[in-house]
Amino acid sequence: MxxxxxxxxxxxxxxxxxxxxxxxxxxxxxxxxxxxxxxxxxxxxxxxxxxxxxxxxxxxxLSENRVAPICPTYSECGGCNLMHLDYPKQLDFKVKMAYETFKRIGHLSDVKINRIIGMEEPYYYRNKVQIPFGVENEEIICGFYKKKSHKIISLNKCFIQPIEATEITKSIRAMAKELGISGYNEKDNKGILRHVLIRKTYDNNYMVVIITNGKNVEQKYELARMIVEKYPFVKSIIQNINKEPFNIILGKKSIILYGKDYLTDVICGLKFNLSYNAFFQTNHIQTEKLYQQVMDYAKIDDKDVVVDAYCGVGTIGIILAKKAYKVYGIEIVEEAVNNAIENAKLNNIKNIDFILGKAEEEIFKLENVNVDVMVMDPPRKGCELSLLNAIKNKKVPRVVYVSCNVATLARDLEVLSSDYNIKDVTLIDMFPHTSEVETVVLLERIIEK
Ligand SMILES: C[S@@+](CC[C@H](N)C(=O)[O-])C[C@H]1O[C@@H](n2cnc3c(N)ncnc32)[C@H](O)[C@@H]1O
Missing domain, CATH: 2.40.50.140 (Nucleic acid-binding proteins)
Incomplete structure (x- = not known):
């Protein structure tokens, strides 16, 4: 060939x-x-x-399952990759893909996927967007990266992010142009505006993070004023400074330009403050279904001691703490732990402690704690082997594993399968029109006879 x-x-x-x-x-x-x-x-x-x-x-x-993508830039944009497949068939695809991955990577051929929970309205679902800015013909532009490239396709409409987020971004481009703020050119690491990150709460309050190549942008307060005047539902504006010539979006330093440095969201009836750089699930409707599934699997009672490893701003741990005797949350990002501590107070939850550090190291400091339920929701790379072995050695009776990457999940389940039965698996469609899927697995320890 x-x-x-x-x-x-x-x-x-x-x-x-x-x-x-x-x-x-x-x-x-x-x-x-x-x-x-x-x-x-x-x-x-x-x-x-x-x-x-x-x-x-x-x-x-053509296939009878093909549909005309609602998005006019779908064929170019690297954001979605399944919009040409009818939505119910997207769900079937994800189930099949998960089965194949469990088999191919985890050598787990008898895993049974119970169900996939899809969305009724699978559009405008993202509550966090990150939009690159750049230059073209000496003009500031913003949009999405073209598939497999860093060429920016101008943002016009997007069907998976809130309409307001698209409008705010387009306005920031126009305002930046008016104020003489240049777009960033990654070829020579020159220009000012690199990215705009937008977060939205369930009740339509917004945070805007303006990521700049350097701190001294004299027009920044005027830009913030213009954004709030046009969009009063923007409650927080932050400048984040990133001078590194790499693809990482956020830098380490930030300055508040307007409002507070956090947003407050409500999930499963509880309040959560989140900083601009703390992890938070990106699809509000599906997150509530995900957390409900975690609760159903965890079956917590008032005697249970729970570890919420990779706890982010404390969401799962705080929800479980309402029923448990005691919860320990472990998280590597300091701001997220600070948010988590505040969030426990905000919800009047007193039986939870948060530990700053790596789950795979901090678990050993809980050696005298008898853990009844371990919940873990690691990033895409999955868990370290040392954490999986610690769970086995501690003989934790029940484990609920939440994953956004079926491949690393399958790898980790294979390790756990020597000591645990995979009792149930549920998929949650957090990211419609993409090939990604969220998975929740219930594992129960095999009792020695
Ligand atoms: C997929 S998020 C889950 C957060 C939370 N459970 C939620 O639903 O919002 C993974 C979290 O693990 C944190 N993290 C990454 N590596 C870690 C590690 N080695 N130990 C502890 N936390 C880690 C990340 O900062 C992030 O907050």
Whole structure:
């Protein structure tokens, strides 16, 4: 097989990123925007040893599961990748993908996925957005990165973030232009405005974080004034300074330009303050369903001692503390721990302690604590082996594992499966129109006979 060669083929599967798989004489070719059962003429773009990449030049047969994407920039934008698949079929795809990943990575062939919880209205769901700014023809621009590139596609509409967030971002671009604030050019690390991060609460209050390449931006207070005048529901504006020539969005220093340095959200009837840089689940409606599932699996009673590892601003731990005897939350980000301590007070929860540090290290400091339920919700890279072994050694009876990455989840479940039965698995569709999915797993310790 060679670059630019043309073939005709049928899509037989989707890979875990939702990319079509076409077999040409048994050789797999990954073709974006193809669905199972579709046939097309394809052109080869890149050839590796055991697979190739191709593009559709002409569709010959379309799937009945194909829908016209609601977003006009869908084919270019790197944000969503499943919008051409009917929403109920997106959910089916995620279940199949999870099964395959449990089998392929975790060697877990008898795991049973109970259900996937989708959204009734799978649009405008993100409560946090991060939009890059740049320069084009010497003008400041903002938008989304084109697929697999850092070229910015101008933001016009977005169907997975709140309409207000899109409007605020477009206005900031116009205001910056009026005030003479330049867009950042990552090629030479020059220019001022790098990103705008926007957070929204359930009751439509907003926080805007303006990430700048350097601290001295003399127009910044005027920019903040203009934003609040136009959008009075913006309750907090922060300047974050990032001078590093890397892709990391946030720098370490920040200055409050307007309002408080946190927003208050309500989840499952409890209040949570969150700083601009603390982790918070990005889909409010689905987060409540996720936390409800965690509660159902954890089955806490008033004698239970619980550890909420990777606790963020304390959400899961505080919800569980309402029923438990005692909860310990462990979190690596200092601001998140500070938020968590305030959040416990805000909700009048007294039976929870928060520990600043790495879950895989702090768990050993709880050696004298008999843990009844361990809840863990690690970042994409999953848990360290030392934490998984500590859970086994402590003989924790029940574990609830929340994961945003099925691959690392499968790897970690394989480690735990020597001592634990996987009792139940629920998928939550936190990120409609993308191939990502949130998973909650209930594990129960195998009792020695
Ligand atoms: C997926 S978030 C979960 C947060 C929280 N459970 C929630 O639902 O909002 C993962 C959290 O783990 C934290 N974290 C990352 N590595 C960690 C580690 N080694 N030990 C403890 N916390 C860690 C991150 O800062 C983040 O707050």
């Amino acid at each position: 060679k670059i630019n060669e043309k073939y005709q083929g049928e899509c037989v599967d989707l890979n875990h990123q939702g990319v079509g798989v076409v077999k040409i004489e048994g050789f797999p070719v990954f073709v974006e925007n193809m669905l199972v059962g579709e046939t097309a003429q394809i052109k080869i773009q890149k050839v590796e040893k055991s697979y190739a990449y191709g593009v559709v030049t002409k569709f010959l047969q």
